[in-house]
Amino acid sequence: MTSRLDVSDGFLGRGDDVYEALIRAHEGLTDDESAALNARLVLILANQVRDPGAVIEAIRLARETGPPSEKA
Amino acid sequence: MGTYVPPRFAYRPAAESRGHTGQRRPVAIVGAGPVGLSAAIDLALHGVPSLVLDDNDTVSAGSRAICWAQRTLEIFDRLGVADRMMAKGVTWQRGRVHRRDAEIYSFDLLPEGGHRMPAFINLQQYYVEEYLVERALQFPELIELRWKNKVVGVAPRQLGAELTVDTPDGAYTIEADWVIAADGANSSVRRMLGLPFRGQDFDERFLIADVRMDAAFPNERLFWFEPAFHAGQSALLHKQPDNVYRLDFQLGPDADPALERQPDRVMPRVRAVVGESTPFELEWCSVYAFRCARLEHFVHGRVVFAGDSAHVVSPFGARGGNGGIQDVDNLCWKLARVVGGRASEALIGSYDEERGRAADENILNSARTTNFMTPKTRTERLFRDSVLDLAPHAGFGRALVNAGRLSRPCLLSGLRLQTEDADSGWAGPVPGAPAPDAPVTDADGQPSWLLNHLGGAFALLCFVSDEAELADCAALKASAVSVVAIASRALSRAAPDVLIDHAGIAHARYGAEPGTVYLIRPDQHVAARFRRFDPDAIEHALLRASGADQSIRSAA
Known part of the structure; x- marks a missing residue:
């Protein structure tokens, strides 16, 4: 099966803006609050993709690219 | 040595x-x-x-x-x-970013030819x-x-x-x-x-060391996240003339500057990068914290x-x-x-x-x-390390890796000296952008570079295709501005002072058609551009860009 996941750079030259916004969103939060914010954000973006197959591919990629101890 | x-x-x-x-x-x-x-x-x-x-x-x-x-x-x-x-x-244009001992990706700062100047020296x-x-x-x-x-x-x-x-x-x-x-x-x-x-003060300390050695490092910017030779931190290497190499080591916020600049502390750090067999001398070193302020x-x-x-x-x-x-x-x-x-x-x-x-x-x-290199919270580090984890597998991850966004000229678009385009959908440098270089042939038939004909004074860069357009362009010379005419092919003998864009690179880079005119500032930035010779519009843009409109108004 070919992956429907597009991992090319889609930030349109604004990757650093997005990254900074992500980091700033966590300022002043505890680790648990940060983890919860990340979970909400993942769900929001998973919906925004409008492609459940791609979301499942993305989950697989995230699972496979972690440090060795976290890999499936 | x-x-x-x-x-x-x-x-x-x-x-x-x-x-x-x-x-x-x-x-x-x-x-x-x-x-x-x-x-x-x-x-x-x-x-x-x-x-x-x-x-x-x-x-x-x-x-x-x-x-x-x-x-x-x-x-x-x-x-x-x-x-x-x-x-x-030392001329260079490629940067390589490593994590631990593996290269994550490399980037080319000047993938196209046709510039007199390289990406960096x-x-x-x-x-x-x-x-x-x-x-x-x-x-x-x-x-x-x-x-x-x-x-x-x-x-x-x-x-x-x-x-x-x-x-x-x-x-x-x-x-x-x-x-x-x-x-x-x-x-x-x-x-x-x-x-x-x-501005913002950064707590992180960095060691910067210049070492002289006969080594085989390439003419490239080499950056490491978490290298084996400098555990948990980052490092940067640049080659300079005279076999001198610049090494930057991240030391963490708790490093003692007076201690870390001692040769007996610096030498082992350098030794870990260059290996046991390469002799080197320490030329200069400094330990410092950064500040961004204005x-x-x-x-x-x-x-x-x-x-x-x-x-x-x-x-x-x-x-x-x-x-x-x-x-x-x-x-x-x-x-x-x-x-x-x-x-x-x-x-x-x-x-x-x-x-x-x-x-x-x-x-x-x-x-x-600096923030990317020195994550300050657990969450910041998780994001940073996740970007590095994804980078070998995904283009978007490489786009987020921030090992240095190297100096680019600032776009001055929309600021008061520039005149907005009257036409839309135009490739080439927008008003406020630096004028791009291109190889040309000069009036004597010698190879030359476009930027060597611009700058110092205001100039009208006129793309012409025949003698009639050249005459229009010459008529503009009446203003306090020099005229640089450029054509795809040689015009008649009566038109000797025309640059020839033999490779078509200037026309392509400026999105130029016959009759296109760029008004170039003395600092080689585009002030305005026009699809057709329009003396009134050009004069207006020139007054605006040169600050003459205000003095004229106050004198009136």
């Missing part, structure tokens, strides 16, 4: 220090670093005399600024010093200063360099400033219509005027700040030295017009506007890189 021997510049007692009243100067420049010296040369090319005051009598101690970007080299070329720098410097600041001093000495009528002349007082006046200068023969005062404060990050002029310098305004009455006195950045991205030279490029033609009575003082306000934007951009980019 020879070590660089810094030149000593002769101190001479100033006439003023022997009780003579100093002649009032149009421009005094405080600081003979790369910024102050470039300003003196640029002003001299515009026919404006300047007095340069420096508290020392030699060049920079240590290599300091080493990476000079394409746009800066184009400016140095306009100032007449680029050839020497190119001959001596590495050249120690002391060479840059030495070459600039030698160039400045070619203007004995216009540039006076005074060594061991330390400015210890600045008193703003209605139309200028009075400087108090300390010398080995005592102090003197001198008045100038304009003062350029190019006296660096710890600017004494800034301090004496009591101007706040606000003056709120760069123009204070008749005192104008340029370079590090106006704004400081972290070094990742090479935006300090390059930003300073680009300040000079922006300022000097404006100052020359104001000093020469061809524009109102309001034109200097556009320097503050345009270079203020550039400073914000440089600070933003260098601060982001």
Whole structure:
């Protein structure tokens, strides 16, 4: 099966803006609050993709690219 | 192996220090670093005399600024010093980013050919200063360099400033219509005027070491996240001339600067990078923390700040030295017009506007890189490490890896000197962008570069296809502007002064059609562009870009 996941750079030259916004969103939060914010954000973006197959591919990629101890 | 021997510049007692009243100067420049010296040369090319005051009598101690970007080299070329720098410097355009021992990705800063200047050269600041001093000495009528002349007082006046200068023969005062404060990050002029310098301090300490060795590192920028040789931190390596290498080591916020600069601490760190078998000597080292800060305004009455006195950045991205030279490029033609009575003082306000934007951009980019390299919270580190985990597998991850966003010229679009396009959907440099270079053939049939025909004065770059268009273009010459005509093929013998774009690169880079006209500022930036010869529109854009419209209005 070919992956429907597009991992090319889609930030349109604004990757650093997005990254900074992500980091700033966590300022002043505890680790648990940060983890919860990340979970909400993942769900929001998973919906925004409008492609459940791609979301499942993305989950697989995230699972496979972690440090060795976290890999499936 | 020879070590660089810094030149000593002769101190001479100033006439003023022997009780003579100093002649009032149009421009005094405080600081003979790369910024102050470039300003003196640029002003001299515009026919404006300047007095340069420096508290020392030699060049920079240590290599300091080493990476000079394409746009800066184009400016140095306009100032007449680029050839020497190119001959001596190490040319590079590729950067490689590693995590642990593996390369994550590499980037090419100049994938296309057809530019006279490369993406970057590495050249120690002391060479840059030495070459600039030698160039400045070619203007004995216009540039006076005074060594061991330390400015210890600045008193703003209605139309200028009075400087108090300390010398080995005592102090003197001198008045100038304009003062350029190019006296660096710890600017004494800034301090004496009591101007706040606000920004972000970074706790992280870095070790910077120049080592001399016969090693086989490539002409590339090498960056490591968490290398085996420097566990948990980051490191950067640049090659310089004379077999000197610049190494940057992140040390963490708790490092003791006095301890870490000791050779017995530095040598093992360097040894871990270069390996056991390569002999090396330590040339220079320094331990420092970064600051990103700027003056709120760069123009204070008749005192104008340029370079590090106006704004400081972290070094990742090479935006300090390059930003300073680009300040000079922006300022000097404006100052020359104001000093020469061809524009109102309001034109200097556009320097503050345009270079203020550039400073914000440089600070933003260098601060982001420093933040990426030094995550301060657990969450920040998780995001940073996740980007590095994804980078080998995903293009978007590589786009987020921030190991330095290297110096790019700032776009001055939408600011007051530029005229917006009347037509949309146009490739090529927008108003406010630097004019791109291209290979051309000159009137004598010799290979040449487009940028060598632009800059210094306002120019109309006219893309022509026949003699009739050339005649239209020549008619525009009546204005106070030079005309540079360029065609795809040779025109008739009656039209000798036309550049030929034999490879079509200039036409492509400028999105040009027959009749296209670009108005190019003296600093080689696009002020306006037109699809057709339209003398009224061109004249209007020229008045706006040159600051003449205000003086005309106030005179009316």
